[in-house]
Every structure is written in structure tokens, then in C-alpha cells.
Amino acid sequence: MIELEDIVKTYTKGSVSTEVLKGVSFRIEENEFVSIMGPSGTGKSTLMNILGAMDKPTGGRYSLNDTDVSTLDDNELSLLRNRSIGFVFQQFHLLDRASVLRNVMLPLVYEDGDSGDARERAEEVIEAVGLAERMHYRPTELSGGQQQRVAIARAMVTNPVIILADEPTGNLDHRNGLEILSLFQRLNSEGRTILMITHDVEEALLLADEVWICSGAPMRILDRIEPPGVKPRRADDPALVEARSHILQRLQKEADDAAR
Ligand SMILES: Nc1ncnc2c1ncn2[C@@H]1O[C@H](COP(=O)(O)OP(=O)(O)OP(=O)(O)O)[C@@H](O)[C@H]1O
Ligand SMILES: [Mg+2]
Numbered sequence: 001m002i003e004l005e006d007i008v009k010t011y012t013k014g015s016v017s018t019e020v021l022k023g024v025s026f027r028i029e030e031n032e033f034v035s036i037m038g039p040s041g042t043g044k045s046t047l048m049n050i051l052g053a054m055d056k057p058t059g060g061r062y063s064l065n066d067t068d069v070s071t072l073d074d075n076e077l078s079l080l081r082n083r084s085i086g087f088v089f090q091q092f093h094l095l096d097r098a099s100v101l102r103n104v105m106l107p108l109v110y111e112d113g114d115s116g117d118a119r120e121r122a123e124e125v126i127e128a129v130g131l132a133e134r135m136h137y138r139p140t141e142l143s144g145g146q147q148q149r150v151a152i153a154r155a156m157v158t159n160p161v162i163i164l165a166d167e168p169t170g171n172l173d174h175r176n177g178l179e180i181l182s183l184f185q186r187l188n189s190e191g192r193t194i195l196m197i198t199h200d201v202e203e204a205l206l207l208a209d210e211v212w213i214c215s216g217a218p219m220r221i222l223d224r225i226e227p228p229g230v231k232p233r234r235a236d237d238p239a240l241v242e243a244r245s246h247i248l249q250r251l252q253k254e255a256d257d258a259a260r
Pocket of ligand 1: 047
């Protein structure tokens with residue numbers, strides 16, 4: 001369903017170019033949950049922006065559901081972003097001047113205008129994330145965890161094939177973070193493919209089919225760990241505990257090598 005082949009991303013600033021991605025290749029199958037971990041600045045967000053069709057690679061091939069994304073024009077790209085991909089970011093990225101309902105309706109209104117169907121569908125997903133009572137609040141009147149639930153509702157509203165989440169719990173406390181993860185768990189069990197970047201190893205392991213460990217300059221996927229045990233795992237699940245120490249060692253070694 002997602003296939004990257006030799007993706008290259010080079011940023012050029014003046015006479016300096018930085019190769020952030022150089023020959024990144026992988027496949028992600030439908031309904032897979034992949035967690036991505038790695039030190040800061042390795043290119044995780046850069047990769048995700050390419051997957052989300054928010055940024056174009058300098059080279060290589062990216063196909064999403066058998067569509068070669070590199071052949072799409074700007075209109076087709078925005079359709080793809082709007083219809084097939086759901087985004088969740090660390091900073092929520094909501095419109096502060098619009099209500100919860102308006103925020104969640106936005107991806108639908110963008111295409112179909114302000115129809116009653118759009119409103120109904122938005123109400124349905126707002127209810128699904130447990131915010132029916134906050135429908136007419138503004139984001140600034142909500143807690144961080146609630147704002148992130150609005151962002152998830154907005155990401156779900158078009159029924160996208162994939163959800164891309166870049167540190168979705170990075171601004172939340174532990175309890176709110178777990179609530180967000182349980183929403184991802186539900187989406188994944190309903191068949192959605194999810195790619196999540198996180199710095200929290202326990203979080204990376206709770207729901208993942210695979211945890212990918214990256215290193216940078218340029219980015220490589222060093223290791224793909226398939227945690228054993230049935231998901232959602234519990235933090236005290238022995239399989240999780242063992243995978244956790246393996247990943248922590250891997251990340252530590254990476255940090256040591258980078259410092260050398
Ligand atoms: N628009 C840009 N122009 C130039 N360089 C950029 C740009 N965006 C990112 N970079 C560079 O690309 C590299 C990777 O950045 P990226 O944001 O992808 O890292 P990351 O792995 O997501 O880090 P973090 O864990 O801190 O979020 C960094 O060295 C950064 O300076
Ligand atoms: Mg990042």
C-alpha cells in the first residue's frame with residue numbers, strides 16, 4: 001500500500017546542501033502500525049512530510065495505493081492529502097478562531113462545500129473521540145488532550161487510508177497521552193494504517209507491529225523490531241519489557257556512536 005523506493009531529500013540553503021534522506025526504501029502494508037524512533041534531527045519529520053505529500057522528495061519513487069505520487073500535479077496532491085491521509089501533529093494545528101465542529105468539518109467542506117452530510121459526519125467522529133459536549137467550544141477553551149482529540153477527529157473525518165502522526169503525545173501528560181494512544185488503537189483495529197513518530201519507547205511498543213530505529217545524516221533505518229505479544233500490549237507485558245530494553249540499548253549505542 002505504501003512503497004518508497006530510493007527516496008532522496010536534499011535541502012539547499014545558499015551554497016550548502018544537506019542530504020537528509022538518501023536512498024530510503026520500504027513498504028508498509030494495509031492495517032500495519034509502525035512506530036518510528038530515532039535521535040533528534042535524523043529526518044523523521046522530513047520523511048513523514050513526504051509520505052503526507054506535504055513535501056516533495058528530491059528523487060526516488062513513492063506510491064500510495066498504487067498511485068505514483070511523484071506524477072501528481074499540485075491539485076491532485078492536495079486532493080490526495082485531503083482525502084487519503086490523516087495528519088496528527090505535536091502542536092495540534094487547529095484553527096483557534098473556529099469551533100471544534102468547524103475544525104473537524106474543514107477537510108470535508110474543502111471538497112464538498114458546507115453540506116448537511118459533512119456536518120453529520122463531523123458530529124459522528126467528534127462523538128467517537130468523546131467530545132460531543134465540546135462541539136461548539138473553541139480550541140483555546142479545551143485542554144491539550146482534548147485539542148489533540150479534535151485533531152484526531154479531523155484526521156479521521158475523511159476516512160483516510162493512512163494516519164500519519166508526528167509525536168502526537170509530545171505535548172501531553174502521561175494520562176492524556178495514553179488516551180490518545182487508545183484512540184489510535186481503535187483506528188488501527190478498525191483497519192487503518194498508522195505511522196507514528198515518537199520519542200517514548202513504551203509508547204512506541206504498545207500498539208506497533210514494527211518499531212523502526214533510525215539514525216541520521218543521511219537517515220537510515222537501522223533496525224526493525226517486531227515486538228512479540230498481542231496488541232495492545234500492557235506496559236508490564238514481559239514481551240514489551242524485553243523489547244523495551246533492546247530498543248533503549250540500540251538508541252543508546254546510536255547516541256554514543258554519533259557523539260564519537
Ligand atoms: N526546510 C528545511 N530547510 C533546510 N533544512 C531542513 C529543513 N527542514 C529540515 N531540515 C533539516 O533536516 C534535518 C532533519 O530534520 P527533521 O525535522 O526531519 O528531523 P526529526 O528527525 O524530525 O527531528 P526531531 O526528533 O527533533 O523532530 C535537520 O538537520 C534539519 O535541520
Ligand atoms: Mg520531527
